[in-house]
Amino acid sequence: MSFETPDDRKYNESHEWALRDGGTVRVGISDFAQDELGDVVFVELPDVGEAVTQGEAFGVIESIKAVSDLYAPVSGEVTAVNEALFDAPEQVNEDPFGDGWMLEIELSDEAELDELLSAGDYADQVA
Amino acid sequence: MSGHHTPQGSPFAPHTATDTEAMLDAVGVETEAELFDIPDSVRFDGEFGIEPRSERAIRAEVAQTVEKNDDLVELLGRGHYSHYVPSLVDHLSLRSEFLTSYTQYQPEVTQGFLQALFEYQSLLVELTGLGVANCSMYDAATALGEAATLADRLRQTSGTRVLVPEQLADGRREVLANYVGGTDLVVEAYPMDDGNVDVEALGNALDDEAVMVYAENPTVRGCVEESLETVGDLAHDNDALFCLGSDPVSLALLQEPASVGADVVVGAAAVLGLPTSYGMGMGLFATREEYVRQVPGRLVGASTDDTGRRTYTLTLQTREQHIRRERATSNICTNQAWVALRAAIHAASLGPDGLADLATEAVTDAQELADRVTEVVGVKAPVHDRHHVREFVARTDQPAPAVAADLEDEGYAVHVLGEHQIQLNANALAEGEVDEFVDALAEVAR
Amino acid sequence: MNYDQARWTDDDERYEPLLSEKHTAEADLDDAPLPDELTRDSLELPDLSEPELARHYTRLSEMNYGVDSGPYPLGSCTMKYNPKFTEDVAAIEAGAVHPDRSPESVQGNLELLYDLQDYLGRIGGMDAVTLQPPAGAAGEFTGVLVAKAYHEHNGDERSEIIVPESAHGTNFASAALAGFDVVSLPGGDDGRVDLDALESALSDETALLMLTNPNTLGLFERDIEEISEMVHDAGGLLYYDGANLNALLGRARPGDMGFDIMHYNVHKTFATPHGGGGPGAGPVGVVGELAPFLPKPQVEKRDGTYDLFDPEHSIGKVHGSLGNWLVLVKAYAYIARLGDPGLADASAKAVLNANYLASQIEYEVPYGPFHHEFVASAGDQDAADVAKRMLDYGVHPPTTKWPEIVGEALMTEPTEIENKTTLDQLADAFNAVADEDQDALAAAPERTAARRIDQTGAARNLRLSWQALDDE
Incomplete structure (x- = not known):
């Protein structure tokens, strides 16, 4: 089975993606990760205004059979949260790179992006 | 061969x-x-x-062994009560499809037990007014311990204080201490005033370091608590969780916990379904819907099957130890499900009026017995000027241990609370037995 | 074996209706003997006659599968036959006393508890036993607290508990509940403890190593003596998770292997009924040096009289009273019924049954030699689907997808109660499913009271009471 790994963004080894749009980074989990988890039933996210730190947990995602921490790909203040996931967590399964996004973070240190995996390297990791 | x-x-x-x-x-x-x-x-x-x-x-050997117990009329209570359990409860709960099954890991083939547990949860939702009840803890003491660890997980502050009444069953106090032993929570006692919460003292004791306030209704001394709303307000004013201890019989009559601001209700749920069985019980645990992901133990939810019909299944299992391991909401696996089944059957057989009548009798029996024993020379009852459920404290002029020992010789077991206090559970006496008990007390108390 | 579970269907929407859908009523609270402000406003509950209730619960029981219905090889749960007479022994009324009775007035109950402590001590090779923990996980918590108290008493505070990756989830949770950091121990290639990994996990922070032996793959930890020496040399204690004791009765004892603390799952090893999830009991045995730390009170016998006493450095209480009395009586009756020869035979036949069944099934069974249970792999099939399909053959499926060391795990524990004919039927069920395609598995189960249940829907749209259904 092969998984989508769009090359417009970068990835954590722990399967979160980071998509830069100016000074903001949008965050979600990869196609591979949603498939491993199975049907997502619950997502716990921080509030807007909270600070997250690269490599540290910012939330929790639960499926029927597993529960997993979500790790921030970059540090910064949370500027938006995808509240639609609270009522429709299935969006993570259905569209992990689109409607299934989780957070937007105001990028505090551009250099952090360089520490993430490229789409190609991430694709190798999950192949 | x-x-x-x-x-x-x-x-x-x-x-x-x-x-x-x-x-x-x-x-x-x-x-x-x-x-x-x-x-x-x-x-x-x-x-x-x-x-x-x-x-x-x-069978002969064990009968012979346990019959060495003295045959006493037990006027004992303090969290363990023998309400008459109808024959129906034994006959249905002992059906081996129920008794010999285990946790419903395969819901398609265990719909029966799941539905019974769903109905048990619903019964507690009705009695407590809270949105979620789990399908059992071991007993009231461990349920209280679990409530404190829930408060620990939910707290938004650096606070560490858990406040409990100074008058609390030893078992509950000691189990609570062990359950918070792995956290930085500290259990402190607040004073009581004539059998109820001393709200002024509690107010003074509370600050933003408080994480949970625990109160009981009825109290361990059988008093109806009259200040629940105030206690709830005090707890919430300090961002602490309000945990209320009760039991499903009392709840049929007393204030609905949700209506007084309770965030968690714990208690002795085996007052339905089991007679006193040397301390074996079942813990009630209910809480607000918003805390559902922090609930310890098993939860049964409704779903549908491939035919589109409503079915039941264990749900939110990611909270539990077999998935979340050291980060689970509790270590509980095996619980008291069969006792929950029995409690549900017992409640159903009583119906709303039967359950309310049981609670009503528990109040009037206590009142009537107190009225009788206070006539006895050397006894004053009740000690606390409150309404009572099932039981009350009496003062004896004679040393209480001696009175209790003499009563035991007469065939009655009572609690000794202090030098001159005994506690009597009126519920234990059948109608014709009150006179005899009062006579026996008169003999030994003067 | 053909099988169709009873299925009571009310209409297209539901099977047996809820009590609340049959008839409810409001309680009459007008004449409450309390002031209005101290009573509730209303109480609405099901209001049904005894015949209606008898039928409701009988129907529910018919839509439930137990050990008495058929084979129940749920790995790690030891689903034995529950001898009927033990219910009658537990029901003897003279034992149903209040827990606050004076010790002098309940000599009979104390004698029975004392004798059960004695039996369990002999069976496990332990010097002292508490019967207070009401379940296996409560036993673990008790044992962990005893270890903590022991180290603290010696002025030696230790913060870590080592648990093998393949251990029961309760081990991790019990250690965490007591405030310890959990160090997860990766397994070796042979499915057993890897001594090198253990060596690197051990330190002067190690309070306890928790082990199941045989482990969750059914394998005996052959290096147990060396493991014990390593743990003790590091200043730690060794804990035995009794979940798999049914493999060893009369053949080996945890106390002789170097374990300091153990719990017994009486609802597994000693055949007390599982009751749809409980009650069980999880007595804890310890070596003499740890006896002063056991929960209070303990039962003792002096000059032919029984009494309760508080051990000198007791950890306090883990249950509000003395534990699950009715369960303990049933365990006593079971042990007395089997005695030495029966207990040894139970383990012999449990191990024979597991080995025989494994030899008859087509699924691969990696690792061995195993004892009372084995973990097969469903290979390309999804173990959860295999389980659903097995239901159609009139058997309860094994524990699935755990331990994770075996892919698509089918953890199977037939126990000693099945005869060869039943084991052959069970093997037929495994083998029939092994040969079926994904469509057949996905459509299963077909013959149970309910068809495949939507787990995702239950979790996404939480409805945990009939009140929640009414709100829709």
Whole structure:
């Protein structure tokens, strides 16, 4: 089975993606990760205004059979949260790179992006 | 020879000698002993010295043993009560499809138990007014401990204080201490005033370091708590969780916990379904819907199956130890599900009026017995000027331990609370037994 | 074996209706003997007659599968036959006393508890036993607290508990509940403890190593003596999770292997009924040096009289009273019924049954030699689907997808109670499913009271009471 790994963004080894749009980074989990988890039933996210730190947990995602921490790909203040996931967590399964996004973070240190995996390297990791 | 089991074997291992032979052959060994991959140095060659007995002999033996207990009328309570359990409860709960099943890991084939547990949860939702009830904890004491660890997980502050009434059953106090032992929570006692919460003292004791306030209704001394709303407000003003201890019989009559701001309700749910069984119980645990992901233990939810019909299944299992391991909401696995089934059947057989009547009688019986015993020379009851459920504290002019010992000689067991206080559970006395008890008390109390 | 579970269907929407859908009523609270402000406003509950209730619960029981219905090889749960007479022994009324009775007035109950402590001590090779923990996980918590108290008493505070990756989830949770950091121990290639990994996990922070032996793959930890020496040399204690004790009765004892603390799952090893999830009981045995730390009170016998006493450095209480009395009585009756020869035979037949069944099934069974249970792999099939399909053959499926060391695990524990014919039927069920395609598995189960249940829907749209259904 092969998984989508769009090359417009970068990835954590722990399967979160980071998509830069100016000074903001949008965050979600990869196609591979949603498939491993199975049907997502619950997502716990921080509030807007909270600070997250690269490599540290910012939330929790639960499926029927597993529960997993979500790790921030970059540090910064949370500027938006995808509240639609609270009522429709299935969006993570259905569209992990689109409607299934989780957070937007105001990028505090551009250099952090360089520490993430490229789409190609991430694709190798999950192949 | 092929008997139904080896003469010296387990009567519940149905192997004939022929079958055993064939099975050993299939596995490729000659003896059962060869199957044990145990180093010689740790093999056990000794004997336990336990003589096997027949079913008949064991029934006689255990009967003989437990009948060495003195046959006393128990005016004991403090969290353990014997309400009459209808025959229906035994006959239905002992159906072996229920009794011999385990946790419903395969819901399609265990709908019956799941539905019964869903109905039990619903009963507690009705009684407490809270949105979620789990399908049992071990007992009231461990349920209280679990409430404190829930408060620990939910707290938004650096606070560490858990406040409990100074008058609390020893078992609950000590189990709570162990459950918070792995956290930085500290349990402190707040004073009581004439059998109820001393709200002024509690108010003074509370600050933003408080994480949970625990109160009981009825209290361990049988008093109806009159300040629940104030206690709830005090707790919430300090961002602490309000945990209320009660039981499903009392709840049929007393203030609905949700209406006084309770965030968690714990208590002795086996007051329905089980007579006192030397302390075996079942813990009630209910809380607000918003805390559902922090609930300890098993939860049954409704779903649908492939035919589109409503079904039931264990849900939110990611909270539990088999998935979340050291980060689970609790370590509980095996619970008291069968007792919950019994409690649900008992409640259903009482119905709304039956349950309310039971609670009403518990109030009036306590009042009537207190009225009688306070007539006895050397006794004043109730000590606390409150309404009571089932039981109350009485003052004795004579030393209480002596009064209790003398009563035991007369065939009655009562609690000793202090030098001159005993506690009496009126519920234990059948109608005709009150006079006899009062006479016996009069003999020993003067 | 053909099988169709009873299925009571009310209409297209539901099977047996809820009590609340049959008839409810409001309680009459007008004449409450309390002031209005101290009573509730209303109480609405099901209001049904005894015949209606008898039928409701009988129907529910018919839509439930137990050990008495058929084979129940749920790995790690030891689903034995529950001898009927033990219910009658537990029901003897003279034992149903209040827990606060004076010890002098309940000599009979104390004698029975004392004798059960004695039996369990002999069976496990332990010097002292508490019967207070009401379940296996409560036993673990008790044992962990005892270890903590022991180290603290010696002025030696230790913060870590080592648990093998393949251990029961309760081990991790019990250690965490007591405030310890959990160090997860990766397994070796042979499915057993890897001594090198253990060596690197051990330190002067190690309070306890928790082990199941045989482990969750059914394998005996052959290096147990060396493991014990390593743990003790590091200043730690060794804990035995009794979940798999049914493999060893009369063949080996945890106390002889170097374990300091153990719990017994009486609802597994000693055949007390599982009751749809409980009650069980999880007595804890310890070596003499740890006896002063056991929960209070303990039962003792002096000059032919029984009494309760508080051990000198007791950890306090883990249950509000003395534990699950009715369960303990049933365990006593079971042990007395089997005695030495029966207990040894139970383990012998449990191990024979597991080995025989494994030899008859087509699924691969990696690792061995195993004892009372084995873990097969469903290979390309999804173990959860295999389980659903097995239901159609009239058997309860094994524990699935755990331990994770085996892919698509089918953890199977037939126990000693099945005869060869039943084991052959069970093997037929495994093998029939092994040969079926994904469509057949996905459509299963077909013959149970309910068809495949939507787990995702239950979790996404939480409805945990009939009140929640009414709100829709």
